[in-house]
Amino acid sequence: MPADLAVIGLGHHGLPLAQAATAAGIATVGFDTDPRPVAELAAGRPPVDGSLTASEIRRMLSAGFRATTSPVELGRVRTAVLCAPTPLSPDGTLDLTAVTDAARALAARLRPHTTVLLESPVPPGTTEGVLRELLEAGSGLRAGRDFHLAYSPDRLDPGRFDPHSRLSGLAGTPKVIGGLTSACTESAAAFYGRFTDKVVRARGPREAETVKLLETNFRHVNIALVNEMAVLCHELGVDLWDVIRCAETKPFGFHAFRPGPGVGGHGFPVERLGAHRPLRLVELAGQVNQRMPQYVVQRAATLLNEHGKSARGARILLLGITYKPDLADREGAPADEIAHRLMDLGAAVSFHDPHVPDWRVRDLPVPRADSLYEAAAHADLTILLQHHRVYDLQGLAVKAQLLLDTRGATPAGTAHRL
Missing domain, CATH: 3.40.50.720 (NAD(P)-binding Rossmann-like Domain)
Known part of the structure; x- marks a missing residue:
């Protein structure tokens, strides 16, 4: 037909x-x-x-x-x-x-x-x-x-x-x-x-x-801005998530973006168009966003150290390894680089994701947690990389020894936020 x-x-x-x-x-x-x-x-x-x-x-x-x-x-x-x-x-x-x-x-x-x-x-x-x-x-x-x-x-x-x-x-x-x-x-x-x-x-x-081109680069540049603000606000002791909550009440001149562990997805920022001059702002935004997985690992190591533990030998559970919530697509997700860097520090990495049955990093299988709460209680550090709707974050915050939330999704005061 x-x-x-x-x-x-x-x-x-x-x-x-x-x-x-x-x-x-x-x-x-x-x-x-x-x-x-x-x-x-x-x-x-x-x-x-x-x-x-x-x-x-x-x-x-x-x-x-x-x-x-x-x-x-x-x-x-x-x-x-x-x-x-x-x-x-x-x-x-x-x-x-x-x-x-x-x-x-x-x-x-x-x-x-x-x-x-x-x-x-x-x-x-x-x-x-x-x-x-x-x-x-x-x-x-x-x-x-x-x-x-x-x-x-x-x-x-x-x-x-x-x-x-x-x-x-x-x-x-x-x-x-x-x-x-x-x-x-x-x-x-x-x-x-x-x-x-x-x-x-x-x-x-x-x-x-x-x-x-404009729509894609708009997203990446603005995510880079809030990612830089996240690093700055952590150094200043300022709650960026509360800052964004208040700022987005402005009815004009502001569009809310939120930081995260990296930028995934299929829409790549394009900073070079053949022989044409590069888009410098997009180029800089790409550098900022590419540094976020490393920053997450740095925060994780610091948190462990503050609680008397070393990253070497630490049991670290990664929650949500897809690039977007409630989706199985892993295109460009920062989880791979974060796991890679944690392994380089000598950490024992495991993961949980309701949409991903198996995961390999460096061509090696990463252990998948079957019982989420049991795995969080057993891990020295749990890192929320993607907020899937099935995650009861308040319950996880109670069970986890240490919880680093890179999405600002946990109730205020229940976890360490990016």
Whole structure:
């Protein structure tokens, strides 16, 4: 059965988009060159990152969604959305390899009048540059004349995404669109309008691409600010969490961010755009945030020392090792570096996370605590890295010998806060 839509790339971004489109009644096929996620989805099993549950996958399949590795399917759709990953390369720029591979696969089967949309984070100029060139060279068609081409930044919030909710689903999140031509923009708007309440038209693809850059860097710069404030306030003996609580009552000119043990997730701060000058503020923010795992370990060693214990040989329990609460996704989570550094100090590290059945650091298995309270009582130090809703922090504070809370989630006075 032909599909209206092909979602190319079935990762943390493409799969929820496919889910939203399917829920809106759009006949959707998911394409990925990796046979593993395709096989898992076809069998009704959820992705390992926990972005969708098994029941949600089953509902997608029953509604007609299909996952495939066959590029032939790409030549049978009216709309194709590229959701390929763009990880950071060693030089700090975005690696576009998966995007260019996806473009070549699509180009070989691109038909006239198809609408092609790119949602992957990319440097400004990619849509009308690299992507356009690959699609035109591989298809013999011309963008803006024979097919529509536009960019729309991904704005999904992992862990809060619900395709049936007007608030946390795609419907309630305005969709920014920048087309190569006005006709391209309107074609993209017509597509997204099928399951999004509001469409915001950017001047062009470069402006839409830069929206994603600004939104991602905004998050990282502001987290860096409160991370620096956390270090300063600890030195001054000031309760930063109370400071933030009071500051966020200001109805204008302030947006609350909170510190943590590091910044995880799929949205990387981009400080360099090829030959262009670096964004110095973003560069500095990255340095601040990258130091937080080391600072957490330093605080842990100091706490142990203040209570007459050494980090060497100490039993340390890490609670929550994912990058976001109530989600299994561990992309960029600071837990790995923190565990690594604690092991370097000679600590015996164990962990508890209701969403992660096993964990390896340095290719060695980290012991998983089955009984949370028993493990906290047995550990010399318990460190809360992620606040999953199942954690009774007041109860943990009573059971734990020492509790370091890096999320400010414990009741005031019950634990040592970051």
